[in-house]
Amino acid sequence: MILNETYTLANGVEIPKLGLGTWMIEDARVAQAVRDAAQIGYRHFDTAQAYANENGVGEGVRSCGVARDELFVTTKLAAEIKSYAEAKDAIDGSLKTLGLDHIDMMIIHSPQPWKEFRQGEHFFEGNLEAWRALEEAYGAGKLRAIGVSNFEEADLDNLVSNGSVKPMVNQILAHVSNTPFDLIDYTKARGILVEAYSPVAHGAILDNGQLAEMAKRYDVSVPALCIRYCLQLGMLPLPKTANPEHMRDNAALDFEISETDMDTLKNAEQIKDYGEASFFPVYGGKMPD
Incomplete structure (x- = not known):
């Protein structure tokens, strides 16, 4: 069962192969989503400072009935933080908001602040400053991975x-119809695990007739097909849902996509419009004023 399988990070830490994404799940609702997922068998939960739901995720982790050392919690340093001092304070802030004595992994949410995302500036110096704070917290045992x-x-x-x-x-961002193969290969070649957020394109791909027909042949849902696709490319998918039925379906991955069908999925027509999910923070659009 996929919920029992793990990847091993470069530092030897094991990370569950499937995680629950929590973007756009309100703080007041996310604790129950975490508890429901943990009951189903999920052990990996992904949040971020930008999601404004760390408090609820932490509550769910603490109250789900599963031992803390069996759970993997990821959060993200806000994209706008590009200094050592701000990053150090923010790391401690996440620990406090989550109510945890350590975070399993913390990551820089974006190389650019969202309003300047993919505008040409890489913020190399600022990212090194933020990275230094993460390295320090990792060395101190506050973070198990970065x-x-x-x-x-x-x-x-x-x-x-x-x-x-x-x-x-x-x-x-990686899913059927939008898979950055060059970046994936580049990342993996450096011993860095690729995680795939929005593996079901926030639902924008669910009406694709070709995928529906393929999923029917495997007797699975379109979301399960899309999540399995990411796994077969060696990525760690993070489907987001607060619905326990969808959580179960997203983990029903005991099948293998054929090589021919994988080729078809790799060449699926790219989605141009993600609807309401096209803006901050995930898809690179500008944060609304």
């Missing part, structure tokens, strides 16, 4: 070449 999100090749090279600890993950 990594990044939305980092391109040049951003990764900056930390690998100038940091003391290599990033352990790069969490990127």
